[in-house]
Amino acid sequence: MMQVPCHIGIIMDGNGRWAQRRGRPRTDGHLEGLKTARRIVESANRLGICYLTLYVFSTENWKRAESEVNFILGLVKRYLVAELDYYRKDRLRVRFAGDMAGLPPEIAVEVRKACEDTKDYDGMNVVLALNYGGRDEIVRAVCKAAAAGKEITGELIAANLDNPDVPDPDLIIRTAGEFRISNFLLWEGAYAEYYISDALWPDWTEENLKDAITSYAKRERKFGAIVK
């Protein structure tokens, strides 16, 4: 049996390029990217992944045109409402990573509802990284730890991250060919394996996910130790 990662994080990139190559507005790419998210959630669940973190919107994505930002956040809301039945059916648990306080209230409400409605499910965990930045998460964690008046240690910071009970990602995938981390899971990804796919996110299929997992299965993870 192939070694399947327990936790996969995905930087879902390339929606804009997908649309631009077709002479269509960037928002069409986000719409198509949403369909891919649904497809890949199903695939990951079928392949036995326990945790899937999807990078939906970064703390830096506010720099985009207001119309694009509003479109993406509107899609997130639609997704949460439309997919809830599917999540219930497959007993998937929705979780959130990011700065909830910085989200528009009408989005935050839906995110909270999806998390609350699915919190007792024992299926795959789908972590939505939304208004998420790795640096922001670490700063918030350190502030929480400092407020508790304790000595700051690595363990204490880790315990104050957004989802302390979620294991660190084993595999982080980035689509659309860019070799950068763009502020995703900076703390948790310290010993993740990385996989870059040239395919744009809207074109991603279960085959691409299987290729990433196959590549992961061939890696030798050492965590700084000497492996005989």
Ligand code: IPE
């Ligand atoms: C990823 O696709 C979606 C978000 C960052 C929200 P992009 O919109 O970044 O697509 P490209 O990189 O411009 O092609």
Ligand code: IPE
């Ligand atoms: C990273 O993609 C953020 C998400 C996928 C949500 P970006 O497109 O924002 O990253 P950069 O700007 O290319 O680094």
Ligand code: MG
């Ligand atoms: Mg991009």
